[in-house]
Amino acid sequence: QVQLVESGGGLVQAGVSLRLSCAASGRTFSTYAMGWFRQAPGKERDFVAGISRGGSSTYYADSVKGRFTISRDNAKNTVYLQMNSLKPEDTAVYYCAASRSYGTVVHATHYDYWGQGTQVTVSS
Secondary structure: OOOEEEEOOEEEEOOOOEEEEEEEOOOOHHHOEEEEEEEOOOOOEEEEEEEOOOOOOEEEOOOOOOOEEEEEEOOOOEEEEEEOOOOHHHOEEEEEEEEOOOOOOOOHHHOOEEOOOEEEEEEO
């Protein structure tokens, strides 16, 4: 089992950068693909970015491509989401998640463990 704890959220102005971190417990972090999702009030939880077990493959939602970067440090059991050029529409609760699936994992149902979320609010 994996426990995930996100951090790094906050209230920022549009245009600035923010980095989210997700720390995982256990010794099996490197055996999971990792992803970031976000959920705005009244909306569904949407895929943001994903990364393969070794970190060599990354993929993004079109809405964040070119602005967000996902990375991981398996030695530190941590996955990151670097968010640049933030926009008000990026406002949401951001969740990290771990998946046993292989390939490009973009559906929430394919993720097995979730963190509690961290709020990101971008003001205009």
